[in-house]
Amino acid sequence: MPEGNLLYAQSGGVTAVINATASAVIQAARKRKVRVLAARNGILGALQGDLLDTSGMTASEVKQLAQTPGGAFGSCRLKLKTLEQDRDKYERLLDVFRANDIRWFLYNGGNDSADTALKVSQLAAEFGYPLTCVGVPKTVDNDLAVTDCCPGFGSAAKYTAVSVRECALDVAAMAETSTKVFVYEAMGRHAGWLAAAAGLAGADKDDAPHLILFPERVFDEADFLARVEAVVKRVGYCVVVASEGIRTADGRFVADAGGGKDSFGHTQLGGVASHLAGRVKDVLGHKVHWALPDYLQRSARHLASKTDLEHAMAVGRAAVECALAGQNAVMPVIVRDADTPYRWHVDIAPLAQIANREKTLPKGYIRKDGYGITAAARRYLQPLISGEAYPSYASDGLPNYASPGLHARRKRG
């Protein structure tokens, strides 16, 4: 048995499959006889020494984890600053690591978390503490650099495409005497990946979604409303997918209803769909409905993409292998070998290439008119929503998910 413990922590917004990564980490570590501790509420638990021992979980509990959405050990929004600014916190982390004999640290998150993992590895080196830090990719935003895609995105993308196709069928049925315009709000602060995924719901020009609003394009209300009206005239109804992060020419978010800032310093968004719906109603006079799925889109494990689930488990396993092999300051990433039929493998990339970067939609993925996706986008997106990976259901009609707090009650020692 290798000496020391492996610490696993979840960070940032959770996904439908981040627990599948956790499950794969625990399974891979058990095979190598390594004990996995999990930080409660991500880096916060690591700072407070609040670590859970996963050794007590039965094999069936570990398996159940893989079909449970959310973050079983708790996640957090807490970004450590530079080594200079937050030196006391980084040193506190190393103290906790020493006290718990942590030799491997797996941080499962996005670009902020990659940055934290990188800095922890630098401080450990400075202090001569033997620690291997590995980032594990996760984010529904799909905005991590280097990796072809991010575990969590494919399932949210599948939810988005299926939901938009379903509500489009609803609107199509009602349009003659009732709702003519439907607005669906997709997550995505700066990158329109999920809005783009909605484009998979239709193939022809007159298929829904008829208009997609990307944060990569400036929002022009007059042009938008004119296009809505044209679609209603031509098709009879119009389905709009709007990214939460769209902005007008002066750089202001269309939805500044929320107006606050979260602890990462990002603007707290919300209300793009209701705003657009209001404009459609007031200016064009059409009956309009809108949907804001919010957390539902990133926790819809009931509609997970099989491809996404496989990615999530593969990066978990690879992270354990990297760590135990002493590959420090790296992240397992997804490499695409072919679009059709889709083939992929896992490679290893330096955290320095990933930390704090943000991958927006390539220009070639947005249609020239700015309101739809291209064939290249379809080729990229389609494999990521492929396959179904249903959770098992109990006889009560609900999925067999692990309860929140189940693992939280199992404290270390």
Add this chain to the structure above:
Amino acid sequence: MPEGNLLYAQSGGVTAVINATASAVIQAARKRKVRVLAARNGILGALQGDLLDTSGMTASEVKQLAQTPGGAFGSCRLKLKTLEQDRDKYERLLDVFRANDIRWFLYNGGNDSADTALKVSQLAAEFGYPLTCVGVPKTVDNDLAVTDCCPGFGSAAKYTAVSVRECALDVAAMAETSTKVFVYEAMGRHAGWLAAAAGLAGADKDDAPHLILFPERVFDEADFLARVEAVVKRVGYCVVVASEGIRTADGRFVADAGGGKDSFGHTQLGGVASHLAGRVKDVLGHKVHWALPDYLQRSARHLASKTDLEHAMAVGRAAVECALAGQNAVMPVIVRDADTPYRWHVDIAPLAQIANREKTLPKGYIRKDGYGITAAARRYLQPLISGEAYPSYASDGLPNYASPGLHARRKRG
């Protein structure tokens, strides 16, 4: 082959399984060698003589219909008034029926539609025109009288319970450093059936949803906010499910943002969740998220309840049998024989007992404190979300749904 044609029409808000009823109607009629015409956009198409001949649909298209949400032939919101007020319209209907040799009329809708079907049968009798009118139950609101439940409700209920359980796992993971309160808005103007179904997501006192707001209870903001705060203190986070139709003591809808009226004369609602979220943020100071699934909840065929699907197809078959047997002015209804294990059968009820009535939640289904459901409610609701009935998926990761307009292009004659 019996003489004449059968006319089928869809009415009001569509559901995940109303097309399953349509599919069952067509299949049952084909077995009896009866031709089924479908009115485009419900009663509107019947008034305009815009009828589609379903004879050209292949068996596989009819089967696909059963796994497609929305209303394949188009639905409508158009309520005929009394025989005196709208006499010209009712007579126009009879003219269209005569011209197309319609001997059986199946109207698939809620209590308004039951009323219309009843009046059409009365007028036909007055004119001595041989017509059998049969209502077919459908509504996600579950508010029809006599029937134990309404096809469409079970699937929306399953979507609601599963979605609330999923987003609760998300919030539980984020609560320590981020979102502490989540508000989910459920459909239901006057009856809190879907809000109640959310209660199935949790069993224990501290399970989500922690607070359910029913339209059957007066909304008291101060009491609500105090309870949210208490739950956050005790559990660490609070998941609220709010019915769109909640009202304050003076009878005003909490969400009067929309403010308009739909063509049925109902107030057009929306925005309860965003309003409550704003109050939680401003008064309690917690970070809050909210979701408004809107049409997603009633068109989520991807998460249909198997029980609901079976009900939807059974009432379709029974309606054809009733009609061909000459049982006039009736509706097939679901009768519950036992809760556990769940057993049911289809019976026939007079439309006069169903037209224009509204079944609200029994008092015994709402917990004494007004914010949750009772064991009796669970016994009633649980069987209705039981079983999964997934649509087939194509290799592109999307369900094999029929396209909107596929059948609309197939005009009669």
